[in-house]
Amino acid sequence: MSKVNRIMPVALSPQLFELSLLLVSVLAGLVGALLGLGGGVIIVPALTLLFHVPIRYAVGASIVSVIATSSGAAATYVRDHLTNVRVAMLLEVATTVGAIGGATLSHSIPDRALFLTFALILLYSAGAMFRKRRETMLSDASAPRDPLATRLKLHSSYPDRALGRDVAYFVTGVPLALSLMLGAGVISGLLGIGSGALKVPAMDSAMRLPIKVSSATSNFMIGVTAAASAGAYYMHGDILPLLAAPVAIGVLLGSWAGTRLMTRLNATHLRKLFVAVLLIIALQMGLRAFGVNIR
Amino acid sequence: MSRATSRAAEDADLLRAELWISRVLRWGVLLSGSVIAVGLAARLLGIGTVHQRSDALIAAITAGREIAGPAVPTGAGELLAGLRACDPDVVIALGLLLLILLPVARVGMTVLLFLAERDWTYLVITLFVFSMLISSLLLGKAL
Numbered sequence: 001m002s003k004v005n006r007i008m009p010v011a012l013s014p015q016l017f018e019l020s021l022l023l024v025s026v027l028a029g030l031v032g033a034l035l036g037l038g039g040g041v042i043i044v045p046a047l048t049l050l051f052h053v054p055i056r057y058a059v060g061a062s063i064v065s066v067i068a069t070s071s072g073a074a075a076t077y078v079r080d081h082l083t084n085v086r087v088a089m090l091l092e093v094a095t096t097v098g099a100i101g102g103a104t105l106s107h108s109i110p111d112r113a114l115f116l117t118f119a120l121i122l123l124y125s126a127g128a129m130f131r132k133r134r135e136t137m138l139s140d141a142s143a144p145r146d147p148l149a150t151r152l153k154l155h156s157s158y159p160d161r162a163l164g165r166d167v168a169y170f171v172t173g174v175p176l177a178l179s180l181m182l183g184a185g186v187i188s189g190l191l192g193i194g195s196g197a198l199k200v201p202a203m204d205s206a207m208r209l210p211i212k213v214s215s216a217t218s219n220f221m222i223g224v225t226a227a228a229s230a231g232a233y234y235m236h237g238d239i240l241p242l243l244a245a246p247v248a249i250g251v252l253l254g255s256w257a258g259t260r261l262m263t264r265l266n267a268t269h270l271r272k273l274f275v276a277v278l279l280i281i282a283l284q285m286g287l288r289a290f291g292v293n294i295r
Numbered sequence: 296m297s298r299a300t301s302r303a304a305e306d307a308d309l310l311r312a313e314l315w316i317s318r319v320l321r322w323g324v325l326l327s328g329s330v331i332a333v334g335l336a337a338r339l340l341g342i343g344t345v346h347q348r349s350d351a352l353i354a355a356i357t358a359g360r361e362i363a364g365p366a367v368p369t370g371a372g373e374l375l376a377g378l379r380a381c382d383p384d385v386v387i388a389l390g391l392l393l394l395i396l397l398p399v400a401r402v403g404m405t406v407l408l409f410l411a412e413r414d415w416t417y418l419v420i421t422l423f424v425f426s427m428l429i430s431s432l433l434l435g436k437a438l
Contacts, residue, residue: 012353053356224401237366237367240366248331
């Protein structure tokens with residue numbers, strides 16, 4: 001035991017260690033909710049870079065917190081009639097298969113590959129956040145309907161508060177969306193993140209869903225996708241109670257507060273600041289992939 | 296036109312049912328969060344018996360080392376035995392497991408919903424998703 005203590009970089013008491021994990025997780029949940037990212041994008045780098053935890057435990061703790069935030073918030077999106085339940089269920093076919101594949105893959109590829117993939121996803125997220133999302137080009141209402149989407153009853157409408165009326169939309173590109181979602185599922189299962197940043201564009205551009213509908217539907221799906229890999233991680237024994245407990249509670253508290261703050265806060269400036277933070281984290285995760293440790 | 300109206304009514308029913316499920320899920324999150332918090336508090340206050348001391352465990356993982364064997368008991372028998380022995384890790388594990396099973400329950404309830412609606416296409420779709428979630432639990436054990 002004394003040998004173990006000498007290896008530890010900073011000797012924190014268990015209570016202090018858990019408290020600092022909790023605080024970092026509250027922050028991750030808060031920022032994640034404010035920016036529309038999940039907490040996972042912040043939790044995994046925090047656990048590996050700050051606390052030097054093995055990445056598979058970081059991923060295990062993070063994926064549980066992803067379920068907590070998604071399941072806690074789903075009611076809000078469903079209530080506002082923005083979620084397309086059928087689209088969600090259909091795409092979950094692809095995301096769950098992908099997530100299981102990702103969880104399996106994570107046990108057979110080297111940690112360095114995980115760090116590198118994470119760095120790339122962070123770069124992508126930073127880019128996606130920097131670009132302003134344009135309103136989706138909705139399908140022409142007079143154009144012939146996509147027969148597959150019609151057969152699957154995916155066309156629907158949503159209440160637009162700004163316009164004060166229901167807006168009908170027509171879904172297309174089901175096969176493309178399914179294959180993109182398979183990829184999003186793999187990334188979610190591999191890295192322990194919700195990967196909403198990958199799901200939303202797939203629905204915007206492939207299926208031509210209105211932005212509000214794709215955001216709400218993505219949030220609805222994230223919990224189910226995360227459960228598919230979390231189940232595998234749990235049963236494999238990668239979810240450490242001492243890590244996952246403060247992370248789950250912290251992220252839950254943080255995202256709860258963040259959702260309430262969001263309506264009162266202008267996130268534009270925060271967004272720009274956070275693009276810089278994401279780039280720094282991406283760099284550090286990338287460096288870890290090549291064996292460079294900055295302590 | 297009447298087909299469009301019935302589709303809209305069908306969608307509204309579906310959303311109403313999913314809203315109910317979502318609200319149940321939110322209570323589930325609250326419950327599992329409380330169970331996890333109780334277990335964590337017990338762990339840090341030294342209540343109950345643990346397999347490995349917190350300081351040794353934290354020292355090992357913050358040194359970047361993986362611990363030997365699974366981090367939590369996974370079998371029902373082991374979980375029950377741990378609970379009887381007042382192992383705080385098992386209390387946390389039960390809370391985490393409950394959290395992981397919430398989306399599984401959501402999909403399970405949606406399966407029943409489509410069964411009641413006699414919507415066979417979506418019954419097959421949701422059953423497939425449900426079976427994926429169950430098999431992920433089995434797969435983790437085999438990995």
